[in-house]
Amino acid sequence: MKHSGRCPKCAAERILHIESSRPEEPRMLVRRAPTVGILGGDGHVLEAVGRVEAFVCAECGYLEEYIVRPKSIPWDDVIGASWVEPPKREEPYR
């Protein structure tokens, strides 16, 4: 929907772009960022690194979500996330 402007479920072309899927409290990806205190102590703060945007079909209600600017996200540092292992490919018979 983001690129085609058409719903993949019902083919309607009334697609609404929603800047944040929860305007009152935007959904964000976060990472733990180190901090150094005034007295030299160190700690961590949670830092927002990616906002969720959405596209919704006004006809059937199908909802698609994306992270804004994915190439700017430090993916390995995102809290609460882990990489999905790609499926193992079997060698073709020879």
Ligand SMILES: [Zn+2]
């Ligand atoms: Zn639809």
